[in-house]
Amino acid sequence: MSSDYEPHSEAAQQHRELRKERLEAVRKEHKRLIGRKVVFLAFIIGLIVFAVGFIITLGPLEITIPQVYETLLARFLPDFFTMDEVFEQVVWNIRFPRIIGGIFAGFGLGICGCVMQAVLKNPLASPFTLGISSGAHFGVAIAAVFGVAVLGGPYLLIANAFAFAMLCSIFIVSLSVLKGATSETLILAGIAINYLFSSLSQLMAYFASDEQLRLMTVWGMGDLSAFSWSKFGIFFVIFGVCVPILWWKAQDLNLMTIGDDSAKSLGVEANHVRIITMMVASVLVATIVCFTGTIGFVGLVAPHVARMLIGADHRILIPASGILGAFLLIGSDAVAMNIISPTIIPTGIMTALLGVPFFLYLILKGKRKEFWQ
Amino acid sequence: MNVKLLVQDLEFAYISTPVLTGMCLKVPPGTLVSIVGPNGSGKSTLLKCIDRILKPQQGMVAIDGRDLVQLKRIELAKQISYVPQSSVRIFPHSVFDVILMGRRPHLGWTSSGEDEERVWDVIDLLGIEDIALAPFTELSGGQQQKVLIARALVQETDVMLLDEPTSNLDIWHQLDVMTIIAGLVAERGITAIMAVHDLNMAARFSDQIIMMKGGIIHAAGSPWEVLTPRHIADVYDVEAQVQRQDDETPLVVPMRQIGGNGGRLAY
Ligand SMILES: Nc1ncnc2c1ncn2[C@@H]1O[C@H](COP(=O)(O)OP(=O)(O)O)[C@@H](O)[C@H]1O
Numbered sequence: 153m154s155s156d157y158e159p160h161s162e163a164a165q166q167h168r169e170l171r172k173e174r175l176e177a178v179r180k181e182h183k184r185l186i187g188r189k190v191v192f193l194a195f196i197i198g199l200i201v202f203a204v205g206f207i208i209t210l211g212p213l214e215i216t217i218p219q220v221y222e223t224l225l226a227r228f229l230p231d232f233f234t235m236d237e238v239f240e241q242v243v244w245n246i247r248f249p250r251i252i253g254g255i256f257a258g259f260g261l262g263i264c265g266c267v268m269q270a271v272l273k274n275p276l277a278s279p280f281t282l283g284i285s286s287g288a289h290f291g292v293a294i295a296a297v298f299g300v301a302v303l304g305g306p307y308l309l310i311a312n313a314f315a316f317a318m319l320c321s322i323f324i325v326s327l328s329v330l331k332g333a334t335s336e337t338l339i340l341a342g343i344a345i346n347y348l349f350s351s352l353s354q355l356m357a358y359f360a361s362d363e364q365l366r367l368m369t370v371w372g373m374g375d376l377s378a379f380s381w382s383k384f385g386i387f388f389v390i391f392g393v394c395v396p397i398l399w400w401k402a403q404d405l406n407l408m409t410i411g412d413d414s415a416k417s418l419g420v421e422a423n424h425v426r427i428i429t430m431m432v433a434s435v436l437v438a439t440i441v442c443f444t445g446t447i448g449f450v451g452l453v454a455p456h457v458a459r460m461l462i463g464a465d466h467r468i469l470i471p472a473s474g475i476l477g478a479f480l481l482i483g484s485d486a487v488a489m490n491i492i493s494p495t496i497i498p499t500g501i502m503t504a505l506l507g508v509p510f511f512l513y514l515i516l517k518g519k520r521k522e523f524w525q
Numbered sequence: 526m527n528v529k530l531l532v533q534d535l536e537f538a539y540i541s542t543p544v545l546t547g548m549c550l551k552v553p554p555g556t557l558v559s560i561v562g563p564n565g566s567g568k569s570t571l572l573k574c575i576d577r578i579l580k581p582q583q584g585m586v587a588i589d590g591r592d593l594v595q596l597k598r599i600e601l602a603k604q605i606s607y608v609p610q611s612s613v614r615i616f617p618h619s620v621f622d623v624i625l626m627g628r629r630p631h632l633g634w635t636s637s638g639e640d641e642e643r644v645w646d647v648i649d650l651l652g653i654e655d656i657a658l659a660p661f662t663e664l665s666g667g668q669q670q671k672v673l674i675a676r677a678l679v680q681e682t683d684v685m686l687l688d689e690p691t692s693n694l695d696i697w698h699q700l701d702v703m704t705i706i707a708g709l710v711a712e713r714g715i716t717a718i719m720a721v722h723d724l725n726m727a728a729r730f731s732d733q734i735i736m737m738k739g740g741i742i743h744a745a746g747s748p749w750e751v752l753t754p755r756h757i758a759d760v761y762d763v764e765a766q767v768q769r770q771d772d773e774t775p776l777v778v779p780m781r782q783i784g785g786n787g788g789r790l791a792y
């Protein structure tokens with residue numbers, strides 16, 4: 153054995169010290185990256201607050217961003233802020249509900265996409281690609297268009313949407329759990345479900361009256377105009393329950409993305425987690441679809457963008473996907489409302505028009521590493 | 526005999542054809558057991574059944590005399606760690622995060638500084654600091670295997686199951702991994718059960734070897750008891766010489782196939 157390899161030789165000593173230094177450097181870098189992720193999350197939250205202010209100023213009414221915030225704050229702290237009657241009417245009753253609705257919908261779709269991609273280990277999974285949105289949409293359509301909902305109000309709509317969303321997600325989950333279906337199979341099944349429900353919807357359209365037809369068309373394209381303050385109650389409740397459940401499962405989701413065998417060996421009941429999270433996500437999707445119709449692209453893209461920006465840890469990824477989804481949706485909606493004003497383009501169309509090129513750009517750039525590295 | 530891990534009358538079938546039949550094992554603490562056998566003989570399946578990744582149709586697995594069926598999965602994960610042959614790699618977790626997953630049975634939603642300290646220790650032990658922040662998706666097969674081993678090490682269990690942990694490694698890293706595992710067995714008294722293809726690696730490092738064929742144990746015992754030309758011929762259909770090396774371990778030299786087509790091309 154040459155002296156180079158003697159454990160106490162000078163060379164070995166030097167080697168050890170070098171490695172120690174390297175390890176130290178790597179640890180520092182690791183700390184720095186975590187810090188940056190937290191900063192980034194704070195940054196996009198700030199961005200969305202700013203976007204809300206900015207988007208509300210768009211439109212025929214002359215109002216500045218500070219005036220928007222003032223009007224909103226006056227609502228909560230009437231002693232400190234004053235507001236103009238007209239501003240209150242426009243900002244609080246017309247423009248703000250639409251934006252809040254958009255934020256909820258985008259946030260919900262973003263985290264549902266993120267969770268579905270994780271538990272199905274499939275980067276193409278999303279409420280839309282798996283057919284869950286179309287199922288929910290069909291459920292709403294038969295209830296709303298053909299009058300069933302007149303009796304039960306919004307809860308029946310949601311229950312109906314939920315029933316159909318659940319049907320689809322049970323189908324997808326059983327395919328994946330029982331048949332061990334691969335990524336391709338799941339997406340193909342999703343496409344099949346999508347076709348099935350759009351055919352059914354077309355069949356309904358064939359028999360619908362003009363008014364029913366118009367309603368269905370608008371809904372099918374995805375639209376944010378249905379929101380008003382009176383409808384948010386149910387949103388708050390369902391989001392308040394579902395989002396924390398999904399976030400609470402973040403660590404389990406992390407483990408499930410590296411395979412069921414590994415997840416099980418590390419203490420995760422993989423199939424339980426898969427079923428629970430898919431069900432909870434379906435409730436969210438069903439609720440969103442009730443108010444907005446199918447908005448396809450957000451749930452697929454937001455998690456990918458988030459992952460490219462801050463990595464795959466679901467504890468940060470879930471909120472980040474939600475926030476980016478919200479951002480994407482209210483951004484597209486703002487463009488849709490104003491680009492050829494006074495004509496309003498349906499939100500769903502604009503989301504795809506803006507989202508697809510952006511997504512293609514990200515894919516083609518081929519950046520699989522985290523943005524920071 | 527003091528038994529750490531007991532497997533009794535284990536039976537398993539994926540669909541209907543049985544893959545494991547009447548498996549019985551008694552492994553004392555502080556032993557390194559290698560499972561050898563031809564492809565498809567059920568080595569991976571056995572390891573998965575022990576860790577309840579697959580649910581055996583019959584039989585039981587016990588640690589320290591306690592039937593594992595009673596344990597919740599998270600409790601089981603504190604007792605047994607499992608190194609899969611490879612891993613799903615779709616999403617870009619950093620190597621650090623993948624190793625930290627091994628602490629999952631011990632932590633809640635957040636990881637403590639102490640958990641991260643363990644991870645850094647193991648990164649240092651395996652000498653993988655250079656890839657610690659790289660995305661797990663971009664590693665070579667061998668690097669991936671070292672990360673999966675690191676993940677099992679931070680799990681800090683008494684029993685480790687390893688499925689061909691050295692199959693993608695070069696000889697330097699094979700020795701590195703085997704020395705570390707053998708060291709853990711000798712110093713910390715853990716019990717390691719490892720599926721391997723390399724008979725000589727098994728011979729050099731294991732206390733016991735189990736030779737499987739078609740879902741049953743063909744031979745079990747010390748390397749010298751198991752690695753005989755007779756057993757190798759029976760199980761692998763290969764004529765082999767077994768030589769004694771300077772350090773008293775057997776060296777298996779495969780000579781020729783029994784009943785092969787003698788190297789004629791099949792057209
Ligand atoms: N997921 C599976 N579904 C059905 N049969 C399987 C599956 N995995 C393995 N098998 C079968 O079980 C037998 C044992 O496989 P395995 O335990 O992987 O063998 P080894 O690890 O010894 O090569 C093989 O015949 C194989 O075809």
Ligand SMILES: [Mg+2]
Nearest residue numbers: 568569570688
């Ligand atoms: Mg195997």
